[in-house]
Amino acid sequence: xxxxxxxxxxxxxxxxxxxxxxxxxxxxxxxxxxxxxxxxxxxxxxxxxxxxxxxxxxxxxxxxxxxxxxxxxxxxxxxxxxxxxxxxxxxxxxxxxxxxxxxxxxxxxxxxxxxxxxxxxx
Numbered sequence: 698x699x700x701x702x703x704x705x706x707x708x709x710x711x712x713x714x715x716x717x718x719x720x721x722x723x724x725x726x727x728x729x730x731x732x733x734x735x736x737x738x739x740x741x742x743x744x745x746x747x748x749x750x751x752x753x754x755x756x757x758x759x760x761x762x763x764x765x766x767x768x769x770x771x772x773x774x775x776x777x778x779x780x781x782x783x784x785x786x787x788x789x790x791x792x793x794x795x796x797x798x799x800x801x802x803x804x805x806x807x808x809x810x811x812x813x814x815x816x817x818x819x
Contacts, residue, residue, distance in 0.1 A: 721810065721811050721814030721815060723806075723807060723810035723811065723814070725803050725806040725807040725810050726807040726810065726811070728803055729800065729803040729804060729807050732796055732799055732800045732803060733800065735796055736793065736796045736797060736800060739789055739792055739793045739796060740793065742784055742789055743784075743786060743789050743790065743793065746783075746784065746786070747781045747782060747783050747784055748781070748782045748783075748784050749779050749780070749781060749782075750779070750780055750782050751777045751778070751779055752777060752778045752779070752780055753777055
């Protein structure tokens with residue numbers, strides 16, 4: 698019985714130690730992470746001069762016969778293919794500028810949300 702009470706007390710103490718950033722992860726903070734990822738991708742695209750796109754795998758199958766004796770053509774690719782797509786550097790630069798402006802606004806909003814959440818938990 699003592700072990701159960703001790704374990705319950707330890708778990709309750711550990712749950713009270715949750716970090717405020719994990720507890721206060723706002724929508725603005727999640728969107729900020731997405732915008733950071735897009736900024737990194739756009740910078741890489743500008744540096745490379747092209748964008749990498751993933752094409753779905755190509756599957757072709759033509760079979761004649763019964764369930765146990767198939768005859769025919771079968772071509773299957775087990776993975777997606779990556780292809781290079783040319784970009785317009787000026788358009789990508791404008792997109793990067795817009796993302797960076799959006800990032801600064803989101804960073805301010807995320808920080809305000811985190812402070813408000815931390816103040817509410819204190």
